Amino acid sequence: MRYAMVIDTLKCVGCSDCVVACQTENDVPIGYCRDWVTENVSGSYPSIELELKSERCNHCENAPCVRCCPTGASHQLNNGIVLVTADECIGCGACIESCPYDARYQHPDGYVDKCTFCHHRLEKGQLPACVAVCPTKCMYFGDLDNQNSEVSKLLKNRKWKTLAPEAGTKPKVYYLI
Amino acid sequence: MQEELITSGRNIPNIDPFLDIWHWPISVYLFLGGLAAGLLFFAALITILKKDKEYPAAVKFASIVSPIALTLGLLALFYDLTHKIYFWRLYTTVRIESPMSWGAWVLLIITPVSFLWVLSYYSELFPKFKLNFKFLKKFESFLQKNRLLMAYILLPLSVVLGVYTGILLSAFNARPLWNNAILGPLFLISGLSTGAATIILLSKSTKERHLFSKIDLGLVILELGLIVHMMMGMYAGSQVQLEAMQLLIGGEFTMMFFGFVVILGLIVPAILEFLELRGFKIPVAVPALLILLGGLIFRFVMVEAGQITRYLY
Numbered sequence: 001m002r003y004a005m006v007i008d009t010l011k012c013v014g015c016s017d018c019v020v021a022c023q024t025e026n027d028v029p030i031g032y033c034r035d036w037v038t039e040n041v042s043g044s045y046p047s048i049e050l051e052l053k054s055e056r057c058n059h060c061e062n063a064p065c066v067r068c069c070p071t072g073a074s075h076q077l078n079n080g081i082v083l084v085t086a087d088e089c090i091g092c093g094a095c096i097e098s099c100p101y102d103a104r105y106q107h108p109d110g111y112v113d114k115c116t117f118c119h120h121r122l123e124k125g126q127l128p129a130c131v132a133v134c135p136t137k138c139m140y141f142g143d144l145d146n147q148n149s150e151v152s153k154l155l156k157n158r159k160w161k162t163l164a165p166e167a168g169t170k171p172k173v174y175y176l177i
Numbered sequence: 178m179q180e181e182l183i184t185s186g187r188n189i190p191n192i193d194p195f196l197d198i199w200h201w202p203i204s205v206y207l208f209l210g211g212l213a214a215g216l217l218f219f220a221a222l223i224t225i226l227k228k229d230k231e232y233p234a235a236v237k238f239a240s241i242v243s244p245i246a247l248t249l250g251l252l253a254l255f256y257d258l259t260h261k262i263y264f265w266r267l268y269t270t271v272r273i274e275s276p277m278s279w280g281a282w283v284l285l286i287i288t289p290v291s292f293l294w295v296l297s298y299y300s301e302l303f304p305k306f307k308l309n310f311k312f313l314k315k316f317e318s319f320l321q322k323n324r325l326l327m328a329y330i331l332l333p334l335s336v337v338l339g340v341y342t343g344i345l346l347s348a349f350n351a352r353p354l355w356n357n358a359i360l361g362p363l364f365l366i367s368g369l370s371t372g373a374a375t376i377i378l379l380s381k382s383t384k385e386r387h388l389f390s391k392i393d394l395g396l397v398i399l400e401l402g403l404i405v406h407m408m409m410g411m412y413a414g415s416q417v418q419l420e421a422m423q424l425l426i427g428g429e430f431t432m433m434f435f436g437f438v439v440i441l442g443l444i445v446p447a448i449l450e451f452l453e454l455r456g457f458k459i460p461v462a463v464p465a466l467l468i469l470l471g472g473l474i475f476r477f478v479m480v481e482a483g484q485i486t487r488y489l490y
């Protein structure tokens with residue numbers, strides 16, 4: 001089992017529903033968020049390209065945040081999900097410094113928090129809140145080890161990229177382009 | 178043209194795009210850790226070389242500073258933790274891959290040893306305050322007998338501590354300014370140099386001051402070389418590293434880095450030390466204080482500038 005998320009940048013309209021859904025589902029304190037939407041404009045007039053996408057923790061296969069954590073609070077499950085155990089975290093911030101995607105934040109209660117791929121929902125057989133709520137259905141979630149899963153097929157048939165691959169973290173959030 | 182906007186939400190309100198998680202206590206801690214490493218290194222080395230009678234400041238007077246520096250450093254580190262009640266979690270695991278973890282363990286060993294070291298010199302350091310209890314006196318003489326053993330423990334540990342203050346930063350691939358292998362040796366050399374400067378400040382014998390001026394001069398030249406080395410490495414590096422270097426050269430931190438660290442903190446004291454060794458009348462406290470101040474500002478610049486450098490946005 002190797003969970004991954006595939007996000008279609010061609011379908012995303014930047015509505016930020018995923019952000020609000022996550023905040024509601026995970027009781028994210030006001031003013032903070034675990035996922036966010038970026039708008040990327042490139043090129044020069046008249047050939048300008050616009051790319052919208054929803055970003056979050058990439059649940060990296062080679063996760064620097066897990067490696068640098070002095071207490072083991074940041075850890076990786078067998079299915080690839082990277083989690084933080086709040087009552088093992090001392091709030092040293094090493095993992096925040098180590099994440100090339102700046103996906104973590106310090107919760108007002110002191111510990112470090114981030115996207116969990118809605119681990120608690122997966123256990124109940126549900127999709128992550130952001131995936132479930134997306135009105136354009138541009139997000140897909142599934143198992144990369146299963147050749148027939150939707151995510152595996154999409155990655156086989158479409159062009160995709162990951163963010164900052166040069167950081168060497170092997171991110172597990174893929175963007176269709 | 179390439180422009181990236183964040184249209185909704187980001188992790189840290191009001192602070193983005195600077196994920197400024199580590200504040201002044203971390204810089205202070207890195208400075209004090211390096212200083213203590215330098216002091217303990219010289220104290221241990223001179224004891225092992227059996228020159229402790231000739232260089233009393235190095236083994237005795239200056240070593241009072243190290244337990245104080247380590248304690249203050251630890252307090253600063255603790256102060257910057259945001260989930261403090263779980264602090265003990267650091268000591269329920271050993272995580273080899275995490276520099277912060279083995280730093281915490283090294284500190285746990287070296288801090289008490291540095292206290293014991295000072296205690297072994299207690300009657301020489303504080304002749305007015307006699308140890309009135311018999312067991313304390315016994316303990317002191319026990320420590321005195323085992324000073325050489327302590328020196329052998331301290332020598333490698335102080336090097337690890339000094340290197341660690343740099344590796345703590347350089348292990349972060351995500352912060353391009355920190356992510357270079359030179360930072361470990363650079364922080365070690367800088368720590369040794371601040372240690373030598375403290376010994377110069379506290380020493381009363383000309384012979385000792387001159388020895389440590391010479392050592393310090395060598396260390397400063399080495400440090401300048403390593404800084405050049407670091408910059409060349411960054412210039413030969415990837416785009417993110419080039420951008421990181423621009424903060425120090427022609428960017429926000431140029432004045433701090435070149436003005437205060439390189440010129441006032443290294444080149445000027447080196448020239449002053451050189452002239453003083455040549456027989457010019459220069460109060461040695463001046464270059465020593467400049468070295469200490471430069472070392473402190475160096476930690477501040479590296480910690481603050483490093484946190485601005487990143488891969489995305």
Ligand code: SF4
Binds near residue numbers: 056063064114
């Ligand atoms: S995106 Fe950041 S927080 Fe998430 S696993 Fe990768 S390094 Fe860790």
Ligand code: SF4
Binds near residue numbers: 069073090093
């Ligand atoms: S802040 Fe918490 S999760 Fe992050 S490295 Fe420190 S102890 Fe680990």
